[in-house]
Amino acid sequence: MPDITLSALAAQLFTGLVLGGILVFLATGLSLIFGLMGVVNFAHGSLYMLGAYFGFFLWGLTRSYWAALIIAPLMVGLFGVIVERTMIRRLYGRGPDDPLLLTFGLSLALVEAVKLVWGKVGLVLDPPAQLAGAVDLGFMKFPAFRLFVIAVTAVVLVGLWLFLEKTNVGLIVRAGARDPLMVRALGIDLGRVWLLVFGLGIAMAGLAGILAGPLRGVYAEMGVEIIIECFVVVVVGGMGSLPGAVVAGLLIGEVVSLTTYFAPKLTEIVVFLVMAVVLLVRPSGLFGEPGLAE
Amino acid sequence: MRVLYRVLAAYPSVSIVVFFAILPFVVPYKALATQVLVYGLFALGFNLLYGYTGLLSFGHAAYFGLGAYGAGIALAKIGWTSVWVALALGVSAAAVGGAIIGFFALRRRGIYFAMLTLAFAQLLYFVAFHMASVTGGDDGLRGIPTLTLGLLAWRIPLGNPTNFHFFALALVAVAIFALRRILDSPFGAVLAAIRENTDRAQACGYDVQRVKLVSFVFSAAFTGLAGALDALRITVVPVEALYWSTSGQAVIMTLLGGAGTFFGPFVGAGTFLVLQDRLAIVTEAWPLVIGLIFMAFVLFLPQGIWGTLLARIDGHHGDDSAAQA
Numbered sequence: 004m005p006d007i008t009l010s011a012l013a014a015q016l017f018t019g020l021v022l023g024g025i026l027v028f029l030a031t032g033l034s035l036i037f038g039l040m041g042v043v044n045f046a047h048g049s050l051y052m053l054g055a056y057f058g059f060f061l062w063g064l065t066r067s068y069w070a071a072l073i074i075a076p077l078m079v080g081l082f083g084v085i086v087e088r089t090m091i092r093r094l095y096g097r098g099p100d101d102p103l104l105l106t107f108g109l110s111l112a113l114v115e116a117v118k119l120v121w122g123k124v125g126l127v128l129d130p131p132a133q134l135a136g137a138v139d140l141g142f143m144k145f146p147a148f149r150l151f152v153i154a155v156t157a158v159v160l161v162g163l164w165l166f167l168e169k170t171n172v173g174l175i176v177r178a179g180a181r182d183p184l185m186v187r188a189l190g191i192d193l194g195r196v197w198l199l200v201f202g203l204g205i206a207m208a209g210l211a212g213i214l215a216g217p218l219r220g221v222y223a224e225m226g227v228e229i230i231i232e233c234f235v236v237v238v239v240g241g242m243g244s245l246p247g248a249v250v251a252g253l254l255i256g257e258v259v260s261l262t263t264y265f266a267p268k269l270t271e272i273v274v275f276l277v278m279a280v281v282l283l284v285r286p287s288g289l290f291g292e293p294g295l296a297e
Numbered sequence: 298m299r300v301l302y303r304v305l306a307a308y309p310s311v312s313i314v315v316f317f318a319i320l321p322f323v324v325p326y327k328a329l330a331t332q333v334l335v336y337g338l339f340a341l342g343f344n345l346l347y348g349y350t351g352l353l354s355f356g357h358a359a360y361f362g363l364g365a366y367g368a369g370i371a372l373a374k375i376g377w378t379s380v381w382v383a384l385a386l387g388v389s390a391a392a393v394g395g396a397i398i399g400f401f402a403l404r405r406r407g408i409y410f411a412m413l414t415l416a417f418a419q420l421l422y423f424v425a426f427h428m429a430s431v432t433g434g435d436d437g438l439r440g441i442p443t444l445t446l447g448l449l450a451w452r453i454p455l456g457n458p459t460n461f462h463f464f465a466l467a468l469v470a471v472a473i474f475a476l477r478r479i480l481d482s483p484f485g486a487v488l489a490a491i492r493e494n495t496d497r498a499q500a501c502g503y504d505v506q507r508v509k510l511v512s513f514v515f516s517a518a519f520t521g522l523a524g525a526l527d528a529l530r531i532t533v534v535p536v537e538a539l540y541w542s543t544s545g546q547a548v549i550m551t552l553l554g555g556a557g558t559f560f561g562p563f564v565g566a567g568t569f570l571v572l573q574d575r576l577a578i579v580t581e582a583w584p585l586v587i588g589l590i591f592m593a594f595v596l597f598l599p600q601g602i603w604g605t606l607l608a609r610i611d612g613h614h615g616d617d618s619a620a621q622a
Contacts (some may be wrong), residue, residue: 043408093596099408100353104552105595107355111545112588119582227541231419234412242409268427275420279401282413286404 010143015264016257021149021218023256024156028211029229030236030248031163032204038180038243039200041099042091045106047208048230049113054079054212055221056117059126068131076209083205087198110230114223125222128213152214159207160249167245176200180243235278241291251289302610309559310473316563317466327458329574331465333567335526336550338469340562341476342519343547348557349480350512351492353411356418357547359398360391360517362539364524366425366432367391369534373440374431380444380455384468384525391521392514394421399513403506406495415541422539438534455529465526472519477559479515488512492557520547549591555601564603 033047044050057078061071086109094101129135130148137144167173179186179193187193212226219225236255240247255274262273281288305312321330343357367390368383377383402413425432432438443456446464455461479485487508490498499505528534537543546569554565569587576583598605 037408043411090592090596097599100411101595101599103353103408103411104548105592107545107548108588108592108595110588112585112592115582115585115588119585231416231541235416238405238409238412238416271423271427272420275416275423278413278416282401282404 011264013143014145015260017143017145017149017153019257019260020253021152021256022260023253024153025211025215025218026229026232026236026256027160027249027252028156028207028214029233030240030252031160031245032207033233033237034240034243034245034248036201036204039176040091040095040197042094042102042201043099043106044204045103045230046086046110046113046226047106047205048226048228048233049110050079050083050205050226051208051212051215051229052117052221052223052226053082053113054209055128055216055225056121056126056212057209058213058216059121059128059221062128068133072210072213075213076206079209079212080202080206083208084198084202087201091201092194110227114227117223121223123223125220125225126216128216128221130217148217152218155210155214159210163207164245172196172199232274235274237288238278239281239288241288244288244290247288247290299610305560310470310477313473313560313563314466314470317469318463321459321462327462329570331458331462331530333563333570334462334465334469335523335530336546336570337563337566338472338526339520339523340547340550340554340566341472342516342521342523344551344556344558344562345476345479345519346512346516347548347551348555348561349485349492350488350509350516351495352509352513353548354402354414354516354544355411355541355548356398356402356414356416356544357516357520358539358541358543359414359418359421360395360520361524361527361543361547362418362421362425362534363390363394363517364388364521365528365534365538366438366524367521368525369438369441369528370431372442372444372528373438378442378444380446380529383529384522387525387528388518388521391524392518395514395517395521396510399510399517403509403513415544418539418544419541422536422541425536425539432536433534435536437536438528441528441532441534443532444529461530465530468522468526472522476519480559484508484511549587552591552594552599552601555604555607558601558603558607561601561603565601568602 029047029051033044036042036044036047054075057075058071061074062068065071065074090105090109091102094105130146134148134151136147138147138150167176175186175191175193175196179191179196183193215225215229219229232255236248236251239255240249240251255277258273258277259270263270317330317334320333321327324330339357339361342360343354346352346354364387367387371377371383371386377386398414398417402410402417405413426434428434429436443454446453446455446460453460453464455464480488487498487503490501490503491505491508495505524538527538550565550569551562552565553568554563555561572587572590573583576586580586594601600608
């Protein structure tokens with residue numbers, strides 16, 4: 004066991020916040036898409052991976068990290084919209100298994116496509132020069148880029164909350180998740196709302212990818228690995244519950260980060276132990292209602 | 298075609314056995330026939346749960362891997378060099394693993410079930426990866442001897458590919474007849490009821506939760522037998538046996554062939570492995586092609602090759618076993 008100093012522990016807690024933030028990004032998108040359309044997007048992780056690769060490509064092309072940070076998620080979101088329009092749309096009404104299977108196939112195809120284009124070996128994505136150093140927070144020094152990730156996560160989540168709670172479109176999204184038939188009867192074209200939300204959720208996955216690239220590395224399988232963690236977050240938090248996704252995402256992030264510090268051998272396994280405990284104690288998840296989304 | 302179909306429909310189990318008895322002599326190399334046989338059994342195990350009970354598992358690598366490691370550890374680590382002990386240990390490990398994971402995963406329904414099975418399989422993968430002293434870790438479990446089967450007075454060396462094929466076929470035949478018995482029993486009818494309408498089955502007074510768990514354990518045991526046979530076949534257990542991509546293979550093979558059909562898993566395994574075999578010569582990115590084909594099947598041929606063929610022949614949908622009962 005390493006010497007436990009307060010600043011090292013604080014650094015670990017902050018790192019947990021960063022990891023958790025990435026998971027929250029993905030899990031809220033996953034949850035939003037599921038809540039509205041009943042689609043479990045297995046490819047969510049692979050689109051996150053695509054975000055990291057697009058970010059790498061665009062950064063090289065434009066020589067600007069900030070341009071890449073904005074354009075890559077848009078590109079990924081656009082790709083998501085095309086997928087929804089051309090494929091997933093055909094499966095509405097067939098039950099939740101078929102979209103899950105389709106996006107599983109998509110995930111498989113994307114992993115290989117990326118290997119074809121960028122090679123099998125992972126890429127190195129550095130933080131931008133402006134954020135390369137460390138910031139002195141008084142009680143500890145913390146990498147600036149990680150602070151940036153926490154800030155972006157907070158801004159996007161607040162933005163998402165404002166969008167869902169304070170705008171008219173957000174109202175339609177929430178109503179559509181609760182009773183699509185009624186919303187349709189009121190003359191609202193839900194198809195377009197679904198497309199918008201799908202694109203939004205996927206763009207968030209893309210953004211998470213380009214943010215996570217410098218932290219977790221960029222490689223073709225990064226998406227499938229994180230989607231499994233996201234599924235755990237969703238099981239722990241309760242599918243379709245945005246507060247659940249946020250709390251569970253941060254919880255898992257902290258647990259992983261602290262385990263890395265105290266018992267590094269258990270890092271990969273501890274996530275699943277948390278899941279098993281939650282299943283035993285509260286099978287419907289921390290924020291889930293029994294019977295919802297089943 | 299119709300005559301052929303009638304024969305298949307009347308004697309489904311026998312048809313599969315006859316088919317696989319001929320297969321090694323018509324394909325380019327015998328190893329492919331045995332591989333189709335073993336992976337067909339793997340898909341058959343998955344199909345019992347998905348096709349017949351309506352539970353989509355994304356974690357069948359767990360039971361395939363447990364079967365493989367169970368047999369492999371008995372042979373290579375403990376040194377029990379009996380084929381039967383090794384197989385029994387593999388199947389038991391998978392069944393026990395299925396019972397434990399099933400207990401947890403069945404606490405949630407629907408899409409959660411798929412996520413949970415995937416997560417628990419990945420947990421086993423990480424455990425196997427880190428327990429290198431027992432499992433060989435990243436290098437895989439090596440040192441599985443090629444065995445000689447003692448059957449009464451005969452000594453049959455399983456190192457010979459033809460011998461091994463027929464040995465595996467004998468075991469798969471037992472598994473197929475066992476599955477037939479399960480599906481034709483009242484228990485099998487309850488499985489179909491759960492698949493079609495879980496709430497109604499519950500309302501009819503069936504202990505749905507227990508029936509699902511039993512189906513889960515049966516499915517895990519069939520899958521474990523496939524894993525154990527695979528360990529004997531290639532005399533090594535790669536840690537990837539437990540990886541999510543292995544679970545994906547079972548899903549893909551079953552859906553290509555036709556979920557919920559008796560022959561589907563074997564048709565799917567054959568299609569998958571022949572495709573893989575041919576594509577791998579042309580491109581390293583063969584999973585890309587298979588992924589795209591799989592997507593096309595989900596979109597346009599959800600009943601799979603065999604399921605679609607069945608629907609074409611006599612207009613009924615999907616389940617050939619119902620017609621045979």
